[in-house]
Amino acid sequence: MxxxxxxxxxxxxxxxxxxxxxxxxxxxxxxxxxxxxxxxxxxxxxxxxxxxxxxxxxxxxxxxxxxxxxxxxxxxxxxxxxxxxxxxxxxxxxxxxxxxxxxxxxxxxxxxxxPAVLRRADVIVSVSTSGCSPALAAAIRDKIADVIGPAYGIYNDMLGEIRKHILAEIDDPEKRRYILRNIVNQRYVDMIKAGYDVTPELILDEILSNWKERDV
Ligand SMILES: C[C@@]1(CC(=O)O)c2cc3[nH]c(cc4nc(cc5[nH]c(cc(n2)[C@H]1CCC(=O)O)[C@@](C)(CC(=O)O)[C@@H]5CCC(=O)O)C(CC(=O)O)=C4CCC(=O)O)c(CCC(=O)O)c3CC(=O)O
Ligand SMILES: NC(=O)C1=CN([C@@H]2O[C@H](COP(=O)(O)OP(=O)(O)OC[C@H]3O[C@@H](n4cnc5c(N)ncnc54)[C@H](O)[C@@H]3O)[C@@H](O)[C@H]2O)C=CC1
CATH class of the missing domain: 3.40.50.720 (NAD(P)-binding Rossmann-like Domain)
Structure with a gap:
């Protein structure tokens, strides 16, 4: 195979x-x-x-x-x-x-x-069994769908927006890395799921203030 x-x-x-x-x-x-x-x-x-x-x-x-x-x-x-x-x-x-x-x-x-595909806005999960069992590929995809809900798509849209901004505006490689790593946090997905008004600005403000605190 x-x-x-x-x-x-x-x-x-x-x-x-x-x-x-x-x-x-x-x-x-x-x-x-x-x-x-x-x-x-x-x-x-x-x-x-x-x-x-x-x-x-x-x-x-x-x-x-x-x-x-x-x-x-x-x-x-x-x-x-x-x-x-x-x-x-x-x-x-x-x-x-x-x-x-x-x-x-x-x-x-x-x-x-x-493959069997799950889409949550721009998040794409592709599952393949290399042709062994297409029905299993679909079943695994459906199982992942229970875990990766629509909140991931909403969150990913925000991360895409923040990341574009950071890559354009922040030159310091250490600061860039810090922000890009720390904007990814399960807590934000949970907040979106719970109905909080999470925005790219809120996420970025929070990470930037953590960065400043870390500095002093
Ligand atoms: C190799 C592959 C080539 C290709 O088509 O790309 C292929 C081949 C074959 N499929 C067959 C049968 C079935 N295929 C499905 C379903 C899907 N098949 C898909 C992909 C693939 N199928 C590729 C490998 C994927 C992988 O393993 O990673 C999915 C994932 C994607 C899609 O098609 O979009 C889609 C799920 C869509 C979704 O739910 O989203 C079902 C289930 C159903 O219909 O409910 C059955 C019946 C149950 C069963 O057999 O498991 C047969 C035998 C035909 C016969 O009996 O004659 C062959 C031929 C062979 O095996 O030689
Ligand atoms: N990969 C997959 O996910 C799956 C694949 N299959 C396989 O897919 C194949 C097609 O299945 P169905 O769509 O259900 O068949 P179908 O019988 O509904 O359609 C067959 C089509 O092939 C066309 N066709 C026949 N001779 C042709 C030629 N010389 N040039 C161009 N077109 C021609 C016919 O006009 C018809 O539109 C089957 O061989 C089946 O084994 C079946 C299930 C899943």
Whole structure:
């Protein structure tokens, strides 16, 4: 089994291809669309939902069977037809051109597999079982969802804002490190959860005053 390298892909405006238009293709397409991908679908038929998405122009549908060469200009490809030979041909074509390819019925042919994902605003938790048990990946994700609630997303938004400000405004590397480490504190998540009016200003004021006290 491959030892997978985890990455987070930016697919915004990226040309992505999905071969097939069934329920599995639809799930993969919806995942890509949520990330702003520019999706083309190839297949002789598709689900009513995908047909509607094509009709309103949110995806481009090439209503035909896949032929070698069709994957050439894409940045990411998913082979999701119900024909194993077609999916294999897509994988061969993509691997020859070094295009990352996800094959929904064959882990060995895939150079990329899709994890189970939990999103809390910009916090992303990806869980993979390396293809051993997709259902377990989803179950682990659901268990993590109980622990990592929406407060983490709200808190992360604030940290992003504070961090940008600190990187732009504070030159002293020791002070920067102190602030960036100490703004991360479970106490703030608990306060957000409990309904306190936590703001980036409040967090930063508190850490800066701790820094000053430490100095004297
Ligand atoms: C290798 C991989 C390739 C890929 O598709 O990327 C792959 C392959 C296969 N899946 C199969 C079956 C199922 N897949 C799911 C669900 C998900 N599958 C996803 C990913 C992956 N599936 C990749 C590995 C992920 C990893 O392990 O880390 C998830 C996580 C992400 C997503 O699809 O978006 C999504 C959860 C979505 C969510 O809940 O959020 C369920 C559960 C269900 O449907 O409820 C079942 C039935 C139960 C079971 O089999 O466990 C089959 C057999 C098909 C058959 O029976 O013929 C194959 C083919 C094979 O194993 O060879
Ligand atoms: N990776 C995953 O998460 C999972 C994968 N699967 C696998 O996914 C595959 C697809 O499943 P479904 O979407 O349910 O199938 P489906 O039968 O609903 O859809 C199959 C699609 O493939 C298209 N197709 C057939 N021949 C084609 C060709 N030559 N070129 C282009 N498109 C073609 C059809 O037009 C149809 O849209 C199955 O092989 C199944 O084993 C199933 C469950 C989960």
């Amino acid at each position: 491959a030892r997978y390298y985890s990455v987070i892909l930016d697919l915004e405006h990226c040309p992505c291809l999905v071969v097939g238009g069934g329920s599995i293709a639809q799930r993969k397409i919806e995942g890509m669309m949520q990330c702003g991908a520019d999706v083309t679908m190839i297949g002789p038929s598709c689900t009513p939902r995908l047909e509607a998405m094509a009709a309103e122009g949110s995806i481009y549908w090439l209503s035909c069977c896949y032929r070698t060469g069709m994957a050439r200009d894409f940045a990411f490809v998913c082979a999701a037809s119900d024909d194993a030979e077609v999916n294999e041909q897509v994988a061969i074509d993509c691997r020859r051109d070094n295009i990352p390819v996800n094959v929904v019925d064959n882990t060995e042919l895939s150079s990329a597999i899709i």
